[in-house]
Amino acid sequence: MLFGKGANIDIAPLKRYLSKSRLKGVLVAARLTCSVDWMRVLFRFLSAMMLSFAVVAGVIDTIQSFASSDVILTPALAVWISVNPNSFNAAESTVEGLDPAGRAAEVFNWTLAQPAFAVFLAVALLLWMIGYQRVKPAGRFAA
Incomplete structure (x- = not known):
């Protein structure tokens, strides 16, 4: 499912950036979900x-x-x-x-x-x- 509810988006680059920055604890989820059906x-x-x-x-x-x-x-x-x-x-x-x-x-x-x-x-x-x-x-x- 590309754009439906529960669509998985790879956010590994964002996680790497946040792990190196001061905002390390901000991103807890492993994936983002698209909320628009x-x-x-x-x-x-x-x-x-x-x-x-x-x-x-x-x-x-x-x-x-x-x-x-x-x-x-x-x-x-x-x-x-x-x-x-x-x-x-x-x-x-x-x-x-x-x-x-x-x-x-x-x-x-x-x-x-x-x-x-x-x-x-x-x-x-x-x-x-x-x-x-x-x-x-x-x-x-x-x-």
Whole structure:
């Protein structure tokens, strides 16, 4: 494990320096541990990005709805095709190849038929739930 909790970092040069200096008793531990769980940070960052995309999509839909005096909801499929049609074609062929019965393709098509802001909000919620760090029940400073 390179960057996760409990990642070992070689501090032998630092120990040699401290053993020669006045701070000999300062460094007691034989290793340093990295306190940041990078996967949770990654999922929280991706969640924030999806949340910002949802807000932008919602604002665009709101502006278009006010301008036309009618409710306009842009489907996620239209957003995806306008951003990168090649990746949509690749994802569609992958989903069709994974499930020959077609159930996964039905779920895929149903999801992409929903409004873009709702799909982005759902993905943001799922990513946030994956990256959520529970608070310890005993408290922050309990041993």
